[in-house]
Amino acid sequence: MNQQPSPAAHFRVDALQCSRWTRVRFEEWRRGGLDCVHVTLAIWEDARETLRVVGQWERFFREHADIIAPARSVADVRAAKEAGKTAVMLGVQNTSPFEDDLDLVSAFHAAGVRIAQLTYNVQNLVGGGCWEDPDPGISGYYGRNIIAEMNRVGMLIDLSHCGERTCLEAIELSEAPVAITHGNPAAFVGGAVELAARNRSNEVLQALAERGGVIGLSTYPRLAPDGNDCTLARFCEMVAWTVELVGIEHVGIGTDLYLGHDPSILGWWRKGRWSREVAIPLSGLPVFPDWMQSPADFDNFATGLAQQGLTENEIHQVLGDNWIRLLEQVIVTAPANVAHLTSAGQK
């Protein structure tokens, strides 16, 4: 039999990108060998506004079907990889699309959303953001119910912009492992970067790992070690340091690359509709490091991590396999999916 060799069992995943989407970006994914990218649909948008972005992605999937495909399951990611496409996982960086309605969790799940961050920098109905002091934690009714519902339907909980207490309580309350899709360890980076409040304590990272979660380390200069001067070697040193702290199975990449935007987008991200002043002064669009100008540069991670002494298999884990394992656990084995398979007679 003349069988094609099966594609490598390893995956490349970027756990967060937030660009203005055009075909140029999708071609960069292909050049970087990315099998799956988590993209942001909403920051402050409500249900109606977010549904519109779901519709835009449905159009992108039609118009660029030769290089991208929707990722509603891990099977979709495998199929896309085999077809030479990048699978796109839809996510939101706030629970604002759910408004105050638990039923909107399963509605957005049905629309293809698989990842939701609980809060974005500030307080909302679910919990506290990383700018809140004190962070009051997960709210006693709605917040707990949102976590349980996300667990039930199989939607990954993202804590990237949440406050310390909200992170610790969500990790404890969630039945499924959770993620920080884009962030860095505060103890490694220090307090000198512009968005230092976004980085996470060792306590949060260790608790996340103990429950099976993954952190995606970020090249975003406002969170990265040495800020705008972060070298590939320094970034990969941070990867090795985090692996030492929490274990190789719990570390991935979430670049937080956002390309092609007008600078006015930053005002929207930092104050939404809830303020007329930004809490942290705007300093324009960031300049990403010369070794990570676009997703096409993803190979540089492999080179830099090898220089840090990571083995080939460890590099595969960090560059994507850990995310695939987490998504399998959270999405595929969610109670709603298991019940569905059982009722369909597939034991």
Ligand SMILES: [Zn+2]
């Ligand atoms: Zn973010």
